[in-house]
Amino acid sequence: MSDKREHILNVAEELFAEKGFDGTSVRDIAQRAGVNLAMISYYFGSKEKLLESLIELRAGYAYGILEELNKDETLSPWDKVDRLVDFYVDRIIHNMKFHTIMWQESSARSEEIKARTIGIKLRNLEQITKIISDGQQKKLFRQVDIPMTVGTIMGTISYYTHSKAYSCVTLHLGEDINDEQYHQRLSTRLKAHLKRLLRAHLDIKNESGPMTEDPKGH
Amino acid sequence: MSDKREHILNVAEELFAEKGFDGTSVRDIAQRAGVNLAMISYYFGSKEKLLESLIELRAGYAYGILEELNKDETLSPWDKVDRLVDFYVDRIIHNMKFHTIMWQESSARSEEIKARTIGIKLRNLEQITKIISDGQQKKLFRQVDIPMTVGTIMGTISYYTHSKAYSCVTLHLGEDINDEQYHQRLSTRLKAHLKRLLRAHLDIKNESGPMTEDPKGH
DNA sequence: AAAAATCAATTAAACGTTTGTTTAATTCAA
DNA sequence: TTGAATTAAACAAACGTTTAATTGATTTTT
Secondary structure (H helix, E strand, O other): OOHHHEEEEEHHHHHHHOOOOOOHHHHHHHHHHHOHHHHHHHHHOOOOHHHHHHHHHHOOOOHHHHHHHOOOOOOOHHHHHHHHHHHHHHHHOHHHHHHHHHHHOOOOOOOHHHHHHHHHHHHHHHHHHHHHHHHHOOOOEEOHHHHHHHHHHHHHHHHOOOOOHOOOOOHOOOOOOOHHHHHHHHHHHHHHHHHHHHHHHHEEHHHHOOEEEEEEEE | OOOOHHHHHHHHHHHHHHHHHOOHHHHHHHHOOOOHHHHHHHHHHHOOOOOOHHOOOOOOOOHHHHHHHOOOOOOOOHHHHHHHHHHHHHHHHHHHHHHHHHHHHHOOHHHHHHHHHHHHHHHHHHHHHHHHHHHHHHOOOOOOOHHHHHHHHHHHHHHHHHEEEEEEHOOOOOOOOOHHHHHHHHHHHHHHHHHHHHHHHHHHHHOOOOOOOOOOOO
8 A cells, every 4th residue: 555545544543533534524634644635535535435444454453363362272261351451452542543433433424334343343242252151161250241241341441542531530640641651551550450350250259249248139 | 491492402412313413414403303494593503502502401410319329328338339330321321312422522522512521421430439439448349440440330331322233233132123122121231230240340358359260360 | 452563483595614526737757 | 658646726515604584472552
């Protein structure tokens, strides 16, 4: 792919994440990319196809890693869960802009793009399901609700990568912290929380609803 | 408030949730609401102020409930967590369209609206923090990361209320299930999962990272 | 009680911008 | 000399908003 084409895609990603797809004009993209307006139609055909090209570029790059992780027989299910958390937190934080776009657009855009984003989500679900159900078969994990657990992992990360302003206030970071530091701190905090959460949630030793006051539940 | 004004707000909420704020034109709203185009400027001043009116209408209706829950001395922290989950799941699912808008627009829109949505989130955080830290003081809950735990609750719900198509596939509901049944099933499943998750996550008896294979952690 | 005045509600039409896209001419390296 | 890359200009359509005229019920005046 030509340098210029890729540069346009990077700029578009930035703007879509900032202002949304509909909130970004083709002229915005052309101006920030420093190219002529007509070049965008020339390269991509249309604004919508530009977004599809961006999804194409970003989406299909990391599934090999998850599959490898799944096949690795030397790792225990607990190890795999920890690596899974590391993987998703790093992945989403590193591609925060793209992830913001996917999240924003999955509910609004064309059927073509909707189907793509759901497909991506389903592949994620599939891989994580394998890991958890493996741990269940080995009597290490409880019979938790797997799709909901996946929603918890992805939802927690998304909740905190969605709004830097909110994150900075609640995590007591300065509002004008630089992006690298912000990513680093958020990443550490998310990973620690999710690993601790999942250990408690999955561990078969915590079976039958441990209640300090009211052991039979409510 | 006049019937017509409220009707326009309902229609706008519907469209904003479907197509986003920027993806919805004032003419779209006027047409679906069956009113003249100029009435929207007449009632609200502008499209942006219409959104602010919508936030005004929907946002400030439920904080009394949370504060009451917090003050109730007869409930144990465990009871409060359960009620909290019921409350948020019901609230978000019942106002799914509005919540979708808040989520979409919090990262993109004007400073005015951004500040509003962050303010709402912070008030939520404040109330939940009280409940959890109360449980911690009473030695029932672990010293979990409270803001992250709040992110888990809200993020999990948001993840599943954001895309009906994805929810229907993963939860094995028919794609053309009616909205009421869809809400009911999703609600039940989310509540059960979150309560179970939080019991394991918060219970002080699960302290010190329970690991079946590797008790010292990784 | 009838007529006149008042004012909010409603309308069709038009406003000036901005939108995504296309055209037709030009540049520039192969 | 060929053909892709690049440009400025123009396109029609859609955008949010405003205008000026009209309706219709309520209030005031005669």
